Amino acid sequence: MDGIVDQGTGISVQPGLMEINRTGRRTGSNAISSQKQEAVTMKLKNGTWVLVCDGSKFLLLENNGVEDIIDLRVVAHDQAVNPATRDQGTDRPGRFAISSDRRGTTQETDWHQLAETRFAQDLAEKLGRWETDKRFSDLVIVSDSRTLGVLRSALSDQVKKRVRGEVQKDYAHRAIAFIETALAKE
Known part of the structure; x- marks a missing residue:
């Protein structure tokens, strides 16, 4: 973009x-x-959807206010259970022989990060279905940098055309009143 x-x-x-x-x-x-x-x-038209998300939670809001006065209402929300990698992994990293007297290790899989990436990709698919159903015309994405990067690559071209702005902040665990105030200042 x-x-x-x-x-x-x-x-x-x-x-x-x-x-x-x-x-x-x-x-x-x-x-x-x-x-x-x-x-x-930041001015949001009435009916603009605001997606506030991170790697394990999303909050989809719709602006019911006018451009100057933001009034966000919940459209959908979801939170995934994603324990730390140490709680998900079952074995130590694999080993392989470099030479006859040396051994190397492979990097341990970060299961927590993989789950966050999958969550963002699934969210992009949901947005694609909602766009196909013509449920929104404008979209603003508020997300942390890592999740925003995954979303950018996973969003369909039709959804990308409807993105009106991005705010690179992690507000997923904040109250809606805080998000309204923060967006009004942005």
Whole structure:
């Protein structure tokens, strides 16, 4: 996805989708200057879906407010049980011979990370089904960096066309009121 990523806020601004305000400078998402961004305003249309997720939980919200006043309501949610790798693994790493007097080991499988990746891929499939059923027209993704990377690669082209913005923050375990406030400030 092409866009500008603000390193301070972690927001990926796609041209024409969000409004960036700069004091005394040009406004609009295409405005790029060497000065630091002072304020970024995220405006969500009524009916925009906001996906808040990490590797084991997702919260799908719909904006029932207007562009300036965000009012998020729950559409769907899910949380996977994903214990730590030490609780899932059953054996020590495998060994192999490097030469007659030396042995090497293979890296232990990170079962926890594999489960988080599968969770994000399954979530991308759900979004694809919901897009096919025409359940949403605009989508904003709020996720930690690792899950966001998995989602970007797993989302179908049709869903990618509906993504209006990304916020690289881990808000999956936060209250909806906090998410509303945080998005209003983004």
